[in-house]
Amino acid sequence: MELSLSTRALGGHTVLEVGGEVDVYTAPRLRERLIELVDAGATQIVVDLGRVDFLDSTGLGVLVGALKRLRQAGGGLSLVCDKEPLLKIFRITALDQVFPLFATVEAAVEAGPAE
Amino acid sequence: MATVRLSFSPAPVHVRTARLVGVAVARRAGVAEELLDEVRLAIGEACTRAVALHRQYGLADLVLVEMSDGGNYVVRVIDRAPIEAGLGLAALPPDELANESLTDEALTVGVGFALLAGFVEDLQVRPVEVGIGTEVRMVWPVGR
Numbered sequence: 001m002e003l004s005l006s007t008r009a010l011g012g013h014t015v016l017e018v019g020g021e022v023d024v025y026t027a028p029r030l031r032e033r034l035i036e037l038v039d040a041g042a043t044q045i046v047v048d049l050g051r052v053d054f055l056d057s058t059g060l061g062v063l064v065g066a067l068k069r070l071r072q073a074g075g076g077l078s079l080v081c082d083k084e085p086l087l088k089i090f091r092i093t094a095l096d097q098v099f100p101l102f103a104t105v106e107a108a109v110e111a112g113p114a115e
Numbered sequence: 116m117a118t119v120r121l122s123f124s125p126a127p128v129h130v131r132t133a134r135l136v137g138v139a140v141a142r143r144a145g146v147a148e149e150l151l152d153e154v155r156l157a158i159g160e161a162c163t164r165a166v167a168l169h170r171q172y173g174l175a176d177l178v179l180v181e182m183s184d185g186g187n188y189v190v191r192v193i194d195r196a197p198i199e200a201g202l203g204l205a206a207l208p209p210d211e212l213a214n215e216s217l218t219d220e221a222l223t224v225g226v227g228f229a230l231l232a233g234f235v236e237d238l239q240v241r242p243v244e245v246g247i248g249t250e251v252r253m254v255w256p257v258g259r
Contacts, residue, residue: 023134024163025127054134056159057230061223085152092233093226 002026004051005033011109014042019051022059030059034066043075046108055086060095067099076100078108116185117144122177125169133180134159137190144184145257153234154188154255160227161192161251167224168196187237188255195248 003026004019014037022030037045047063049055067077078100081087090096102108119140123129137158138151146154158180165178176195183189217225231238237254 021131023127023159024130024166054155054159056156056163057223057227058163060226061219064222065219089156089230093229095226 003029005030007033007037010046010105013044013046013109015046015048015105015109017048017051019053021054022052022062023054023056024058027056027058027062031062031065034062035069038066038069038073038075043070043073044113045070045075045077046080046102046105047077048080048105049086050080050082050105052081052083052086055089057093060089060093064095064098076113078102078111080105080108116183118181118183120182121180123180125166125174125176125178127163127166130159130162130166133162133178137180137182140182140184141188141255144182144188146188146255147258150255154190157231157235157253158190158192160231161190161253164224164227164231164251165192165194165196168194172196184257186257188257190253190255192251192253193243193248195246197247198242198249 002020003022006017008015008017016033016037018030020026034045045066063077063079070077080102081090082103087096090099090101100108100111102111119136121133121136123133134155138155141151141154162178162180169176169178174195179193181191181193231251235253239252241250241252242248243250
């Protein structure tokens with residue numbers, strides 16, 4: 001399934017909803033969109049992975065890159081993910097210790113600014 | 116024993132095709148349904164790694180994926196990059212992955228290896244027997 005990206009504002013956060021497959025072919029589009037959001041002034045980004053069917057190391061690299069960029073700008077990035085196969089990927093790579101992970105977009109927004 | 120071979124130009128767009136074929140052959144071979152996500156991810160990571168190496172070295176050679184189901188489901192992903200480069204991609208320990216001073220490229224490579232090592236119990240990365248290149252060999256049990 002192709003990558004889909006859509007953005008909305010919620011409670012002072014920019015929510016980027018990602019769907020489909022994030023891999024070595026599609027990840028550059030995710031990277032471009034995140035850079036656009038940061039350049040446009042977004043500082044608190046919530047990436048909703050709820051409709052992602054597939055995520056590989058390239059996609060994870062893009063998410064870490066965005067996290068670093070946002071932290072340098074004094075902002076933060078959190079992730080929404082409640083699917084066990086994806087959560088396992090974060091555990092195996094130890095990236096669950098790097099990203100604030102939430103089960104729902106609402107929980108991510110309620111948690112306030114991510115570090 | 117049944118064998119399926121797939122060769123593709125080292126372009127990211129073809130990695131998805133390799134994943135789809137790899138999972139289809141795994142299902143046909145009798146790999147348990149609950150392992151198929153891991154098979155899909157691992158074949159994708161191995162192919163992504165091969166494509167990255169070919170692009171790094173400017174190699175137009177095809178990446179070869181060979182799937183066979185003699186007793187186990189065995190997938191070999193073969194690149195043609197210099198051996199020292201291929202084997203040099205060895206693992207970063209998980210705590211290193213969280214190190215924010217890593218470059219994005221190094222992080223992606225490290226994460227890719229962590230996923231391969233984490234999802235494939237029977238994993239070998241070794242020089243090809245003939246010529247230049249490395250082989251990532253992954254084995255999954257067949258449930259029949």
